[in-house]
Amino acid sequence: MYDYLIVGAGLFGSVFAYEANKRGKRCLVIDKRDHIAGNIYTEDVGDIQVHRYGAHIFHTSNKEIWDYVNQFATFNHYINSPVAVYKEELYNLPFNMNTFSKMWGVHTPKEAKAKIQSQIDQLNISTPKNLEEQALSLVGTDVYEKLIKGYTEKQWGRDCTELPAFIIKRLPLRFTFDNNYFNDPYQGIPKGGYTAIIEKMLEGIEVQTSTDYFELIKEKPALAKKIVFTGMIDEYFAYQLGELQYRSLRFETEDLPEENYQGNAVVNYTQREIPYTRIIEHKHFDFGKQDHTVITREYPSEWEKGSEPYYPINDERNNTLYEKYHALAQKEQNVIFGGRLGQYRYYDMDKVIAAALEAVKEEFSEDHVFG
16 A cells, blocks of 8 residues: 555646655655656757757746755746737837837837827726736737737637636736746746656656546555546546546647748747747757757647646636535545646646645644755
8 A cells, every 4th residue: 555646647646746756755756748847848859958848947936946946957047028910010028118118119118108008098997807908908909909819719718808808807007028928036947857756756766647536446445555647637536526628639740841930939829810929949949050950839728628637717606616616625635636627726746846835744743844
């Protein structure tokens, strides 16, 4: 019998397994995919680390988390500076003075603020009734129409007028010439890719890939004293209260015989008519000089049972349903639910690590688990 059966070899499960193993616990980590590392899985394609499930850029303001993850990798100094394409126009993201200067020919923050405010005033929206009105009331017409509307509608698969206003609580307008997408002081990409981080975490721990939890537990119900479950919480409970909703993604990856396809790691396509939301050129994450390049087009899609759930739809209906599942989860004495699917929330990587370490702290009744 194992002390812990850890379902999912992604970041949450791997951190928990590493910490439990360090404390002398016997763990079995399983994953239904044929590889470890979950959605942060990277694979070597002609000496280029390819992010198979979309771009993952590590960033955090938490120095303890930064120090923790640096145990397992050396990070480069990559700074995320996406570019947006709207028709024939190119804009810097996040929305900053480079964006506004290109859009309106303004030169100063005062001019940019005045332009945005004049557009907001003309709309006269007092209480936004949907996402479109919420966004317009925050950034005005031009930024919304060119950089938000089409991208958001592709991402969610529905018109902005059909989406609730609370999805966008704020839209950061930056009145400096700064293209650094994140405000966090610590950011970068691990040299050698993310898979190497998970390999180090799981060193000396038994791992089984291509293994379905529900089939395994049916055959061996007494396999472990406790379970750490990072799959879909509604699936764990056999959808007895109904299905939670997710959005899915589809990826098309090409290895191209040219050195440089788009000149940037991340380029967003904001027109709804273009079916993909962005193109990732992986070599730029590592400042690569290879004589070929690998690109991935990212297509949002509707989720249905059997397809891969990438991110939860945290609207009122789904959050209410999740709370009911969470109440059931709390009654499961020997099961710990974690990760974006187990806790039905969108998690940045640093927050996943923090949540896993918090679960470790609670499980082993410790005050501190870093280091």
